[in-house]
Amino acid sequence: MFEDKKDDIFLSRWINGELSPEELHEFQSHPEYEYYMKIMAGADALDLKAYDIDTALNTIKSKRNTSSQKNTKPVIKLLPYFAAAASIVIVFGLFLFNSNDSFTTSFGEQLAVTLPDGSEMILNARSEASFDKNNWDTNRTVSLDGEAYFKVKKGSTFTVTTTNGEVAVLGTEFNVQSQSSFFEAVCYEGKVSVNSKQDNIILTAGKGYRKIARHSSENLTFEAQAPSWITNTSSFRSVPLRYVFKELEDQYNITINTKSIDTGIIYTGTFPNNNIDVALKTVFSTLGLQYQLLQDGKTVVVEN
Secondary structure (H helix, E strand, C coil): CHHHCCCHHHHHHHHCCCCCHHHHHHHHCCCCHHHHHHHHHHHHHCCCCCCCHHHHHHHHHHHHHHHHHHCCCCCCCCCHHHCCCHHHHHHHHHHHHCCCCEEECCCCCCEEEECCCCCEEEECCCCEEEECHHHCCCCEEEEEEEEEEEECCCCCCEEEECCCEEEEECCCEEEEEEECCEEEEEEEECEEEEEECCCEEEEECCEEEEEECCCCCEEEECCCCCCHHHHCEEEEEEEEHHHHHHHHHHHHCCEECCCCCCCCCEEEEEEECCCHHHHHHHHHHHHCCEEEECCCCCEEEEEC
8 A cells, every 4th residue: 555655645644643544554564664663753852943944955955966076976865755744854864864873062062862772862062972773772882972861762771881981771861971080970760870990889860970080989869850951051069170161161162271270179050051151250250260251252261
């Protein structure tokens, strides 16, 4: 039946849940049904903003045409029956042409990634994550450098590896932050196993683990339902000031001159990730320091 329905209406009816039980049953038995479900899972995970679809499509076409002039490799064409639903075309295009298993964010960026099993990963600014999609069914492992929030589908063990330790779960929501001398894992739902170079601990919802440089490890408790950076607010509780400054630099692509500052001072507070003026005023006023953002918009100096 499906082969006879290569028209614009069939997929639209499926998306809107308008297929009859017989049509749906036959569609589910089709070998391409699995791919459409992955596309829909990816679409559901995206936080899409309003934009001009025609402009977006023209941009994609322009990039592909430019690329084809430089590279003679075959171009994968979309199936005809995707023409009707513009949103599905765009999601399908992302699925095909952004199928890399390595993801990186720049200054002030966040990136939502739907993993092969439908689990979700959101990268914070200046972070990098990778995984082997070909062996995902038997090895759900993500390598992380930076910070990411995970919502994991139940299944086999899901592991996040970092240079500071591993976090393993079966199905839960958690956040991992790993830098050269900073490691933190917090659990928002379910259970999380943390195996660092010093400790092996089980976290339940509302519990966290942190290890900073040569300091002793800490057990954390909290009431939040998700990390604050998801909603563009960086939060800190009793951390050395150097990590607050690093987060400012990562979010706003700036350099803070810290020569006259004791960056070992313990800091507790927050700042917004979408307003540099408010962020700088919030942090430096808390410290009782005067500062200046130079005309280049990239350098912050502390005034004596």
